[in-house]
Amino acid sequence: MVIVRATRKLLQRLGPVSAVEEQESTSLLGDWYATLLPWRPRQVALLVSQTTLLPVLMPLAPAATLLDRFPEHLAAVLRAHKVPETVVQNEAAETADYTLATTASRSLTGSMNEFAYLAQAHRVADRNPDLLARAALCTHVTSAPTAN
Numbered sequence: 823m824v825i826v827r828a829t830r831k832l833l834q835r836l837g838p839v840s841a842v843e844e845q846e847s848t849s850l851l852g853d854w855y856a857t858l859l860p861w862r863p864r865q866v867a868l869l870v871s872q873t874t875l876l877p878v879l880m881p882l883a884p885a886a887t888l889l890d891r892f893p894e895h896l897a898a899v900l901r902a903h904k905v906p907e908t909v910v911q912n913e914a915a916e917t918a919d920y921t922l923a924t925t926a927s928r929s930l931t932g933s934m935n936e937f938a939y940l941a942q943a944h945r946v947a948d949r950n951p952d953l954l955a956r957a958a959l960c961t962h963v964t965s966a967p968t969a970n
Contacts, residue, residue: 823919824849826889827926829857832867835885841923849916850909851876854892855925855934858882859941866953868941869896870934872927876903877937879953893917899957 824847828836835858847853852873859866865882869892880895882888893914900910925931941957 823847823921824851824917825853825923826869826892826920827853827855827872827923829855829925829931832856832858833922833924835882836888836922839922839924841921845921847872847916849913851913853923853926854917855927855930857931857934857938859938861942866941868934868938870930870937872930875930875933875937876900877934877941877957879941879957881953889920889922890918892920895954898954902954902957 823845825841825845833839850873851871854869854871856867856869859868859879867880867882867888869878869880870876876899878892878895878899880888880891896917897910897914900913901907
């Protein structure tokens with residue numbers, strides 16, 4: 823189970839907070855911070871791992887299914903970084919069970935804003951940008967998460 827800590831503008835699209843104070847993420851990548859990037863013609867969601875600062879970019883629409891679609895996008899990013907398949911499958915399974923919360927770290931929110939800036943800087947006037955490639959451009963993964 824993971825806690826997705828969304829910004830106020832994304833929470834308006836996703837719905838009410840459902841996390842309970844004592845809940846903790848059980849995945850290797852910890853809590854995920856999420857925000858909305860108001861790109862045109864399609865809006866994008868940026869999710870960043872609290873533990874590793876790994877960014878995941880994915881289409882926002884339809885917002886109601888964003889977190890249900892997240893495990894598949896996370897798996898694609900992890901595979902792009904050549905993470906072992908067992909870790910990919912475990913993380914995808916962990917993120918399939920989620921709860922929504924508000925952001926709790928200004929530092930991590932600042933890091934998420936930097937990723938948003940970098941993604942925008944690499945943006946091309948393209949109607950269907952490759953979000954996986956943009957996420958890879960915004961990160962320098964020095965080591966992959968490993969199973970405990």
